[in-house]
């Protein structure tokens with residue numbers, strides 16, 4: 187599989203670099219367990235208070251109590267909602283877990299060698315995930331393979347737009363200051379790849395165990411099948 191014109195690679199995390207089950211069986215349960223006490227203890231810290239207010243706005247309930255906000259956040263975690271303030275708060279809670287060594291960021295074994303090779307070959311590497319930029323930096327900074335953050339030139343989360351929305355990819359390409367066809371987007375989710383393709387980007391679907399191949403995007407099962 188060859189994309190010789192790609193000058194930058196933007197990668198998704200969950201289902202692409204990282205096992206979905208690490209996100210759903212380690213990260214989400216950790217956030218579910220720790221978030222309530224974290225919020226009760228830190229609700230007046232400005233960075234936390236800002237996100238609590240953003241949750242109230244998303245709920246359309248500006249006067250919601252902290253306990254109502256907590257109940258809403260837990261329900262969003264249970265149903266895997268990609269709501270920006272939830273993602274910001276999850277990142278804050280996971281920081282403690284990574285720093286204490288409760289877990290490391292899972293990466294498939296083919297990911298790190300490929301990232302290192304692409305970087306050495308002069309490709310610029312970026313991440314685009316629904317997880318917050320803080321959460322992305324934590325996952326790669328405290329990964330199974332050590333700190334990989336020096337490999338990346340930048341990170342994008344839902345502040346740039348939602349992953350199934352072509353506008354988000356247009357904004358990413360504008361920030362990279364490259365023509366869209368020079369940027370390759372890697373993801374396991376067809377709707378995300380469709381949106382990136384609509385924005386003019388190259389696309390490649392990762393079909394990891396447990397995910398399904400789409401119809402219109404080229405597919406690989408591992409990063410070492412991608413020749414750039």
Ligand SMILES: CSCCC(=O)C(=O)COP(=O)(O)O
Pocket residue numbers: 198199200201209213268273276314315316317318321322325349
């Ligand atoms: C950044 S690690 C946490 C992953 C996460 O919270 C998430 O929602 C995964 O979304 P993705 O866009 O990487 O599929």
Ligand SMILES: [Mg+2]
Pocket residue numbers: 198199200201202373374375
């Ligand atoms: Mg994914």
